[in-house]
Amino acid sequence: MTTTLGQRLKESRLKAGFTQARLAEAVGIKQASYQALESGKNTKSAYLTQIAKILNVDANWLATGEKPSDIDLKVQKLLENSTSPLLNDLHNNEGRVWVDVVNIRFSCGTGESIEFHFNEVLEQVSFDPRFFKRHHVKAENVVIVHATGDSMEPYIMAQDLFAIDKTDTTVKDGCIYAVYFEGEAMLKQIFKEEGGTLVLHSLNPKYSDKRVTSTNGKNFKVIGRQFWRAG
Incomplete structure (x- = not known):
């Protein structure tokens, strides 16, 4: 079943235990800006990748509704488990x-x-x-x-x-x-x-x-x- 961005946001937010206010604060945006995304008034945002990370969901799925392929998942797992200092810095030090x-x-x-x-x-x-x-x-x-x-x-x-x-x-x-x-x-x-x-x-x-x-x-x-x- 095809879902909208707002539906995916709400589903992911509730599963993660966030209120709209808490999630907006964690991302660094106004609550009204987040509400516009979840209500469907806005369908694009530069913050979707950041929101996906906070809610621990796949960023591409959140933005498009498309589930990642097996290859995508394997690459993601390799990146997450990498011992490369550069990759670890990018993963852990995102300014938050x-x-x-x-x-x-x-x-x-x-x-x-x-x-x-x-x-x-x-x-x-x-x-x-x-x-x-x-x-x-x-x-x-x-x-x-x-x-x-x-x-x-x-x-x-x-x-x-x-x-x-x-x-x-x-x-x-x-x-x-x-x-x-x-x-x-x-x-x-x-x-x-x-x-x-x-x-x-x-x-x-x-x-x-x-x-x-x-x-x-x-x-x-x-x-x-x-x-x-x-x-």
Whole structure:
């Protein structure tokens, strides 16, 4: 059965577990540009080869619907397994930067001995290097986390991805941070008040603000500043 480019894109994207927003971000294009391809409004794109690589499908099949021949598959396998330094550089160094999607875990001791761990990697997402320059962050300082709960809706929905700079832990008034407080990790907008009190604000109005003071904030810790999210 003949399929359209949009149908092949959607099929491949769903199998790979990507939302349209996440795939567009990984490729480095606007979500609307990707939607135009999947909806059939556009039938050509210079990014199809890159999309095919991210979705782990054959680029020619994605573009034309034609399955590769046995010879094509054998040549591709030889290229993938080649020990040639040049071929390996071309295969591995295509200008994309891969960032871990992690589970944040923390361990607590006495006093303020709270440590955060990012070593449970769930998957990876790739970005154009310009993404990091645009957000004024270093790639090695960035981790991505799945949002849980609805306290930051509608800005961040449950199961959305959000990125934090784990070295940016000095609170700036009005910015959003991943923090540890009252025995759990959470994402909150933080406002500063006189006397050093911090207000942890949820964007969903059904949740009340939390206040961090010198009395209850002994183990309050900032994990990192949130600077990007994708649904």
